[in-house]
Amino acid sequence: MIRARRLQFRAYSTTQNLLGDDLGPIQRNEDQHKSFRVRQDGSSLPLPPSLDPVVVSERSRWEQLKEKPNVANFTPFQKKLWENPYAHILASPPRQCRATNSLQPSALQTSLHPRPHPSTKTPWLLPVSLTTPTHHLGPPFRFLSHKFVAAHLGKKKAWKSGLYFRIYEKIGSKATHEIIWREDMPELILGLLRERLLGKLKWWFSKRGQLVGCISPWHEHIESIDHVSSILSLKSLRTHADDLKDAAASIAASSDKWVSYTAKGLPDLFDPHSKPNVTHRAPSWYQEPLLPRLQPRLQYPPLEFKTTVWRGQKVAVYSLVDLLGEEKTKELVEGSMYEGESCLVVRSGRHNVKIEMLLMELQCYTADHEP
Structure with a gap:
């Protein structure tokens, strides 16, 4: 098993197969359509077909x-x-999410890769x-590109x-035992x-004809425009319901904090293995005592992605203010x-597929639950 794993690792590194004379002195036999490598003792060793220059x-x-x-x-x-960004995303090689x-x-x-620290190595x-x-x-x-997944892996x-x-x-x-995971990984x-999306958008905003202005994402305002793929809103799409959802999430996080604090301070009331006269230990699968919390399915509904309707089909709507922030959006638009x-x-x-893939990637990473 160890040798097989080593061979797998060697196959991963980039190597170049040697052919013909690069392998050393060889002897060609045209009648048999084979080549033989001349060994130091004078004997010959047949080459495999994949390395034989004759074959x-x-x-x-x-x-x-x-x-x-x-x-x-076409x-x-x-x-x-060919012009559909969703097709290009689905055509990317499937890989296993480690989370x-x-x-x-x-x-x-x-994708994260191990890199040595410049000073401590x-x-x-x-x-x-x-x-x-x-x-x-x-x-x-590799793991699914979402801020919740990145935050979960760091806990x-x-x-x-x-x-x-x-x-x-x-x-x-x-x-590997010394490898470090940054605490600010989700924000990083x-x-x-x-930054990657902003660099691409700067070229777009400097060229005429790449984008078409409209009043709003409402279907009546974009119905007359041809070949609509997505909408960029220069204003925030947040509503008062989003503010109420954030306030409710803050209350839920505060209640969970006090529930955990109480459970740790009074383990005899919640943990059956901490009560007196109990001699057995907790099994390996036991994590923590069952505490009153919000139901996960009620606390985390399906993710919401803004869309609009153009000529009977849905198109994505991206808010640059929500994705990049007000300062970076202002820097991007001013003077253009x-x-x-x-x-x-x-x-x-x-030519717009790459930028739409970056928009979708950032939208998936910052996507939140609907209020």
Whole structure:
């Protein structure tokens, strides 16, 4: 088992297969269509077909690379699929979330990679994939890109249960016990997602014709615009119900805090294993005494994503104020040709797919429960 895992780790690293003379002195036998490697004692060793230059050259005569698709020959459905950001997200490779153990598209996941601290050299798990290219970063630690998941992994070191063997092989088993998870991980990821989206939007706001101004996301105001893919609102979409929901969540968090405080101060009243004359210990599956709390399904309803209707179909509505904040939105709009607009329409097109994927990724990370 240990040897198999080592081989798996070696296969993960980027290597180049040597062919023909690069392997050393070889002897070609054209009659048998084989090549033999000449050993130091003069004997010959047959090469496997994947490394034999004779076999590789003969096989390549009958292999033809698939031509790249020509956009000009796309059918209407293929063109519509090519310009759809949701299709590109669903087409991303599925990977396992280390928090929920479920398979999710990698475009909807956050990847952390171990990196040594510049001064202490202690390994840290950092979202370097949000700032640098994703090539050759080593084994990733992936989880569903949501602030609740990132906050959950940071509690009681829940992220340690998601470490797997490839990370142990990369940094060593001893260094794995010293690996550090930043306490501000949810805010760190949020800041990097905002900076990446802001950098893309600055180019959009500097070019004419990329966006179309409109009065509001109401379907009557966008019905006359063609090829609508999504709406950018330059105002907040929060209502008074959202403020009431935040106040209710604060009251619920305060009540849970006092319930936990009371349970720890009076364990004899809540924990049956702490009562006098009890000789047995708590089983391994026992976590804490059952305490009166809000039902999770009532406290956490389904996530809400703002949409509007355009010609009978739903399109996404993104509020830049809610996603980026008022200061960054003001910095983005001031001095641009879209200053004074309340809403902007993003038209469907292949060049807009990347920015819409970034908007969706940040929206999924900051999505909250409906009030």
